Amino acid sequence: MADDGLRFPTSLGTSDETQIRLLGQDLAADLMGKVGFGELAYWLVAGRRPTPGETRVFEAVLVALADHGFTPTAIAARLTYLSAPDSLQGALAAGLLGGGSRFLGVTEDCGRFLHEALAGVSGEIDYDELALRVVKSATGRIPGLGHPVHKKLDPRTPVLFQIAEQEGLKGPHLRLFEAIGRVHPQVLGKTLPLNGAGVCGAALADLGLPIDILRGFALLARAAGLLGHLAEERRNPIGMDVYMTVDRNAVYDS
Template identity: 30%
Template sequence: MAEKGLEGIIAATSSICSVDGLEGKLTYRGIDIRILAEKSTFEEVVYFLWHGQMPTRAQLDELSSQLKACRELPAPVLAALRAWPKTANPMDVLRTAVSMLSLYDKDGADTSREASTRIAARLTAQIPTIVAAFHRLRSGLEPLAPDPSLRHAANFLYMLTGEKPSPTAERVFDICLILHADHELNASTFAARVTVATLSDMYSGIVAAIGTLKGPLHGGANTAVMNMLLKIGDLNKVEGAIKEMLANKQRIPGFGHRVYKTWDPRAMWLRQIAEELGKSTGNMKWYTMSRKAEEVVWQEKQLYPNLDFYSASVYYKLGIPPDLFTPIFAISRISGWTAHILEQLADNRLIRPRADYVGPIDQPYVPIEQRTN
């Protein structure tokens, strides 16, 4: 008997990330996510995910310099971003631009560990540039060159807004990147692993992953959360709106999870950040609306918020438009996707499950002239 949605099926061996859905515990290579979010930076986490050890100062400096050196886009990709419709979905733009990057990468189809690690660095550095450049172009602004004096998180916010972020904004965004970096065999990571397990290349794996992340049941939920909050618009309307959605059998974006049957530890962190950001800016509207939604969903369905619920109001408070929330998820998750691809390639076997056939058997073949359906 097939397990619908592969629920509970162990489909790979991995030493990158563990999720304890009953205890609400998430670790990257054995270190609790809460410690990493509190003490490390996104660049350190990227190194850790790829190489299995936290970097020394020298190793971190080397990776940071490598990422900074790769941020610029090949000229034809930037030209394509200028040519594409300004109304395009930013996830479609990201998926297409990443596919295009493969045409200009001399390592493109090489699946050796050395080449794949170089590609991973390029993708990690260039995805933020794509997202920021497209947003500026669609807003009628010129894309900004990356600033090598800024670290990964700050450079993205700068390329997006044209302003160097405050230390608080930089740190909040860095924590968001750490919290989204990996999550075991989530749908997009699985898609990436399936793709490269055919010995296709890393770019193809990442294109598959971006396409998978886009859906509202996965990464697309953060955009859907903010659109829902904006549509509701007022604290007093939250209860009625949520109850109406549930009565209409609609899913409430940002709630429920396949693995967590308790609090998602990332959601807990993001809720705290959303509250602090609200207090520091004197605007608690999105936080209080979110808390109300959390209360009503709990009363009605006993579902916990997931990562995407509070990340939505955090990003919004940082001045980021809702349709960029999912591309921002990709800016972080590229680290986990590429770590999983490296792991898959190191001990590869084609991923090819079976289906439980439930269709008709021994059907007669009816010539086309005699078919009546």
């Protein structure tokens, strides 16, 4: 029995013997079969139901980040599953734990970088001018600029720009990121692609989602991809080959 003296307020979910409520809705009657998972994920975090346009951009981000082949996160998940096939959750968690500054975490890092650059800027913005200042003042790598595989163009980037434009959701973060892509060669002396994880961070920031948890959306998307890798590992395992290839080529170095 609940203690009448205690209250733990939540705007998310509650349940009793006969009903589950989520976001103020009856889960079974109002949400199941009527709300897509991407729409629900946005709603859970933002506290409001997204518009159809926002849902389209948000779900495009999730699709863009779901998988990128045999990345370290996928390999970690597969090798953990090889070691502990009784722990699917451990294998999935192992892959997610690898989401950091080089893989997946760029989504949040880029969103934060752009957000901080736009802080205090008001009125009509000359994005190329602002981008030049940002690139010139940057110390270290600029999040979202460059990619280890896509040296000239990340195919996800123009598509997400286009979708945001079509939905009227190409806001200041995306516009500044786009401008960085135009002006950075003047400063760096070389041309780098705007990577997909970075454009996803800019798009999420333009949707008004909390900057501090943008990485969580990248992890949400990659969870689906990792589950796919684990399903494939069950059907057509490569984990043992990866392990043995490394082990057989290990060289003792004193």
